[in-house]
Amino acid sequence: MQENGIDIDRLVRQYGSLVLKQAYFYLKDRHKAEDVCQEVFLRMYKKQPQLPDEQSEKAYLLRVTINLCKDVLKSAWHRRVTPMIEGYDAPHPQNGPEADAVEREEKQLLYEAVLNLPPIYKDVVLLFYYHDMPTGEIAKVLKIPEVTVRTRLMRARHRLAEALKGRLQDET
Amino acid sequence: MKLEQFREIADETLSDLVVDERLVFRIHRKACAQPAKKKARVPRAAALFAAACAVVMLLSGGALLYGGGLRAPQAGAAPDISPLIPHNSAVSTLSSSVETSKFIDGSTLSYGVEEVGAYSEDGYAPARGTNGLYGYVDRDSVWVVPAMYETAETVVDGKAAVTVQGAVQIIDVP
Numbered sequence: 410m411q412e413n414g415i416d417i418d419r420l421v422r423q424y425g426s427l428v429l430k431q432a433y434f435y436l437k438d439r440h441k442a443e444d445v446c447q448e449v450f451l452r453m454y455k456k457q458p459q460l461p462d463e464q465s466e467k468a469y470l471l472r473v474t475i476n477l478c479k480d481v482l483k484s485a486w487h488r489r490v491t492p493m494i495e496g497y498d499a500p501h502p503q504n505g506p507e508a509d510a511v512e513r514e515e516k517q518l519l520y521e522a523v524l525n526l527p528p529i530y531k532d533v534v535l536l537f538y539y540h541d542m543p544t545g546e547i548a549k550v551l552k553i554p555e556v557t558v559r560t561r562l563m564r565a566r567h568r569l570a571e572a573l574k575g576r577l578q579d580e581t
Numbered sequence: 582m583k584l585e586q587f588r589e590i591a592d593e594t595l596s597d598l599v600v601d602e603r604l605v606f607r608i609h610r611k612a613c614a615q616p617a618k619k620k621a622r623v624p625r626a627a628a629l630f631a632a633a634c635a636v637v638m639l640l641s642g643g644a645l646l647y648g649g650g651l652r653a654p655q656a657g658a659a660p661d662i663s664p665l666i667p668h669n670s671a672v673s674t675l676s677s678s679v680e681t682s683k684f685i686d687g688s689t690l691s692y693g694v695e696e697v698g699a700y701s702e703d704g705y706a707p708a709r710g711t712n713g714l715y716g717y718v719d720r721d722s723v724w725v726v727p728a729m730y731e732t733a734e735t736v737v738d739g740k741a742a743v744t745v746q747g748a749v750q751i752i753d754v755p
Contacts, residue, residue: 429599447608451608523591538584539588
């Protein structure tokens with residue numbers, strides 16, 4: 410399906426999972442994330458934006474995903490229904506059962522703490538730590554100054570450190 | 582525990598959250614149903630061009646035929662009617678051996694038609710693709726519903742029962 414300049418099938422296959430996960434981080438619900446994922450690609454197909462490279466495509470898709478997720482979160486239905494976050498359940502056969510349990514618990518805490526951050530902090534943390542975007546690129550995606558991105562990142566780290574009560578190591 | 586671990590943790594937690602074929606086709610179908618702004622202009626121009634060509638061919642063809650300058654198509658040779666084909670009714674190029682086939686909007690799918698069931702009055706039939714899943718084809722064996730269902734029943738009044746992950750659903754065909 411490339412007759413309009415945008416190969417929607419390639420975009421879905423290349424960025425679908427990335428968009429789906431980004432939507433899940435906000436909505437914490439698979440079905441809603443799938444709906445948003447579908448809407449993101451349909452909007453891109455309708456708008457036909459001129460995106461010169463893959464970096465621009467990714468940035469565009471993430472921006473639309475974030476905006477749509479925030480729209481969903483604002484909707485009356487979503488405010489009445491609170492979804493459950495899926496737990497961390499990765500096996501660690503090399504450790505003992507106690508060490509395993511502690512590690513799993515810590516990872517679960519970190520995962521939940523990030524997903525429970527207020528949206529303005531979650532935006533920057535996800536783009537920086539999950540999508541490996543530099544702060545300049547994040548500023549373009551969120552349409553905010555780069556210095557604001559850095560400030561939000563710093564505040565997000567402080568919030569996470571408080572939420573995790575000293576478990577989080579200061580890495581940067 | 583470092584914040585850099587978040588990516589690894591999230592990927593492990595959401596390892597099964599991937600875009601499957603069903604979602605790909607859902608997006609594909611929706612995109613076909615809602616063509617982009619630019620798309621609407623192309624078929625109109627093509628239709629006008631095709632209509633103009635048809636008129637010219639009819640007018641000049643008669644004279645040429647009368648003078649013996651244009652031979653009638655030979656038996657078995659497919660006439661070149663491509664300018665006259667509406668944009669949403671692609672001509673079938675399928676056989677049971679091909680691995681790719683066309684979708685109703687003219688795009689290609691990565692699997693062919695393996696077996697076709699009974700046609701309904703509407704002209705659609707359930708068909709098994711070479712990917713092992715079922716969808717619906719028209720009389721030209723062009724996919725009108727991609728092969729993405731575990732089972733597919735005969736179309737009745739534009740609707741059909743299909744199975745998705747063990748659950749029966751009623752869908753519109755096409």
